[in-house]
Amino acid sequence: MVRLFRVSKIYPPNYAALADIHLQIEKGEFVFLNGPSGAGKTTLLRLLFREEEATEGQIIVNGRNITRLNGGAVARLRQELGLVFQEFKLLPTLTALENVALAAEVVGTPRREGRKKAFHLLRELGLKDKHDCKPPALSGGEQQRVAIARALVNDPILVLADEPTGNLDAEMAEETMRLFLRIHEQGTTVVIATHDTGLLQRFSHRVVYLQRGRLVGDSKPADGERSA
C-alpha cells in the first residue's frame, strides 16, 4: 500500500527532517508512527499525501509513484485517502453534519446518501446530539471527532491521522481508537502518528519509531518486542 525507498526530506534552507527512510506498509496494516517531538512523524505523513515533496527517493502509494504527479493526479490520490490533520479545519458556517456530508458530496455522492453516511459516522463518534451544531459551538475534542468523521465518510483505502486523539480525554481517545480499529477490520490501511506511548501500549500494533529524521525502530506485535 505504501512504499518508501531511500526517502529524504530537506526543508529549506538546509534542515534534514527525514533521512534515508525505507518503509513498507502492506494493504490492511495498522501502523503507529511514534517518536519524540520533531522526529519527522508529521513530515512523513505529509509526504504520503503530497502536501510536501520528497527531496530524494521514491514513494509509492496504492500502486502509484507519487514522487512525480501533476495537480490532477494529486487530487485523485487524495480522494482515496482519509486525512485527519489538525490544520484541516472544519468550515465554521456549516453544521457538523454538513461538514461531513459535504466531503461526500464533493466526490459525487448523492446528497441524501452523503447525509446518511455522515449521520451514522457522527453517531458512532458519540456526536449524536451535535449534528446541528456549528464548529464554534463544539469543544476541541468534538471538533476533532467531526474531522475524523469527515475523513472517513468516503471509505478511504488509506487513513493517515496526525495525533488524532491529541485533544481528547482518555475515554474519548479510546472510543476514537476503536473506530479506527473498526475501519481497519473492514480492510482499510491505517497509519497514525502519535506521541502517546500509552496508546501504543494499549493497542498492540506495529510501531515505526522515528528519531531525528531516521527510522530507528520497527516492531510488529508478533515480534513480541517494542522499540518504543
Ligand SMILES: Nc1ncnc2c1ncn2[C@@H]1O[C@H](COP(=O)(O)OP(=O)(O)OP(=O)(O)O)[C@@H](O)[C@H]1O
Ligand atoms: N515547513 C517546514 N519548514 C522547515 N522546517 C520544518 C517544516 N516542517 C517541519 N519542520 C522541521 O522538521 C522537523 C520534523 O518536524 P515534524 O513536524 O515532522 O515532527 P513531528 O515528529 O511530527 O513532531 P511533533 O511530535 O512535535 O508533532 C522539526 O524539527 C521541524 O521543525
Ligand SMILES: [Mg+2]
Ligand atoms: Mg507532528
